[in-house]
Amino acid sequence: MADGVAVHAAADALIEHLGADMVLVGDDVERYCRDWHGDVTTGALAVIRPRSTADVSAAVTAVASLGLSIVPQGGNTGLVLGATPDQPLAQVVLSLERMTAVRRIDVDDFSAVVEAGCILSEFKDKVEAAGLFFPLALGAQGSCRIGGNVSTNAGGINVLRYGMMRELVLGLEVVLPDGTVFEGLSTLRKDNRGVDLKQLFIGAEGTLGIVTAVAVKLLPPVEQVATALVGLASLSDAIALYRRARRDCCDLLSAFEFMPPVAFTLAREAMPDLAMPISGDYPAYVLMEIGGSGLVDIEDLMQRFLEGVMEEELVLDGVIASSKAQSRNLWLFREGMNEGQAKRGAHLRTDLSVPLSRLAEFVDQSEAAVMKALPDCLCVSYGHVGDGNVHLNVLPPAGLPRAELDAFLYKAKSVINDVLDTFGGSISAEHGIGRLKKADFLARIPDVQAGLLSAVKHAIDPKLMMNPGCQLNFTAD
The missing domain is CATH 3.30.465.10 (Uridine Diphospho-n-acetylenolpyruvylglucosamine Reductase; domain 3)
Structure with missing residues (x-):
């Protein structure tokens, strides 16, 4: 599908097979070909929007008959370009947005x-x-x-x-x-x-x-929730606090997020009306939540837990939300820090995991290595302590020309990944591989694993038409 005539012919054929209601072409395609952050905009031959499973089946059959490939897409909120087409003249986007029942x-x-x-x-x-x-x-x-x-x-x-x-x-x-x-x-x-x-x-x-x-x-509803933000002396203390919380709060612990002090600065840059809930400044913060229903007194459990760890000086200060509105306000800091980073412009976003026991060590070593290589950067490390999942993001100095910015981000990623490899960690804890992380994935995947994945792919998708270019180096014939 190299020329405009062939492209138009293929689009017309899709409309003939599936109907104009199901197929978008021209300017209507653009919003489906832009990534979540707006950093990448590509194109597609058409967008197919089925209303049923039968429609999807018909669409797949039609696309295959034309020798095209499909990029499936849901909400297009992914962060690794997994749903972003990269061969505009040979790919169609299949959006599930109409199948909402x-x-x-x-x-x-x-x-x-x-x-x-x-x-x-x-x-x-x-x-x-x-x-x-x-x-x-x-x-x-x-x-x-x-x-x-x-x-x-x-x-x-x-x-x-x-x-x-x-x-x-x-x-x-x-x-x-x-x-x-x-x-x-x-x-x-x-x-x-x-x-x-x-x-x-x-x-x-x-x-x-x-x-x-x-x-x-599905699960029973969580009728009681207690949310607390606490200040600590270090990320190592946050790991120790998590260990205690798992013991004392058991499986009622539903969230345990760590944040650096700069998180609050970034959050207030995005949401100026946010009021700092703790008066002091501390080297590390944890936002934790426990929830349950039935006869368990969640508020009392949180109160007793924090009293114990504060008496031992593991926690230096803290606040427990006294209402749903206050709980929401605490979570706005966690969400707002991401918006604050975005407002500062393009930056390196990572999604890494390491053994929980070594999380603090990994963050310390990685930030030190990045600062040594790129002394003008700002490191922002935060994430899910209980999962060993850390988002170690790197913000460049403002005003870098595009070429220098790209080199800066590549250098930061390479430095972090080199440290990650020594910890036996993962380059993708929860975001996937997509197209953005494919090169780093392929550089690290063992031969046996690559062979198994290739065998599965060729067995199920012998024409290599499903999301080519995503995850592994498979391209449509």
Whole structure:
């Protein structure tokens, strides 16, 4: 599809096969070809917007007959270019945004079946209205969609209690590259009939098929929540505090986030009306939350826990939210720091994981190495202590020309990854690989793992038409 005539012919053929209602071309395509942060804008031959699983199947068959490839897309909130086309003349975007139905919520079974295009926050609201709870919680939950959550194995702030998206999925419905449908929407908790095929598609970023519907676990509602922000002497003390919280608060601990002092500066740059909840300045901060229902007194548990660790001077200062509004205000600092970084311009965003026992050591070594290599930068390290997941971001000095900025960001990434490798860590804790991290992934993947992934890909998608260029070096024929 190298010339304009062929491109128009292919687009016309898609419209003829699928109907004008399902196919967008021309200027309408642009918003589907821009990444979440607006850093990258590409293009696509067309955008297909199915309304049903049958539509998806028909679309896949039509695209294959034209020798094109497909980039599946949910809410397009990913951070690694996994849903951003990179061959505009040979790729179509298939958006699930019209497939938003919650097919059923089963209160007695504690399960639901939801279509892939349903926005996460809207699904959570419907589950709550039914008297249940879906625990996945992301900053982008007002825009991200369930299918994308599955395809990226989304994480978020509640992973330490409820696990990644993989732990919440009971079954999947997937349209395969030949247009057939894998019907696997079982809600059984225990089903040991051989290989669990749904696991192949969770985290695959649309490279093996298109998730069209998901069966998920639901839980009893969390009726009581206690949120606290505390100041500590070091990140090492935050690790010690987490160890105590896991012992004393047990599985009621749902979030445990660490932040540096600069987080509050960045948050107030994005949200000037935020009031600092703690009067002193401390080298490290932890935002923690416990929740439960029934006969457990969550507020008393948080109060007694913090009294104990403050008596031992593990925690130097702290505040417990006395209302939902105050709890929301505390979480705004965690969310606002990301907006503050974005307001300062392009910067390195990382998503790393290391063994929890070595998290503080990794942050110290990485920040020291980056500052030595790039003394004019600002390091911002924060993340999910309970998961060993740290976002070590690097902000360059303002005003760098584009070429110098690109070199700066590449250098920062290389320095951090070199340290990460010595810790046996992962370059992607929760964001996936996509196109952005593919080179770093391929440089580190063992030959046996690469061979297995290649065998799976070729077995399921022999024409290599599903999201080529994502994760591994597969391109359509």
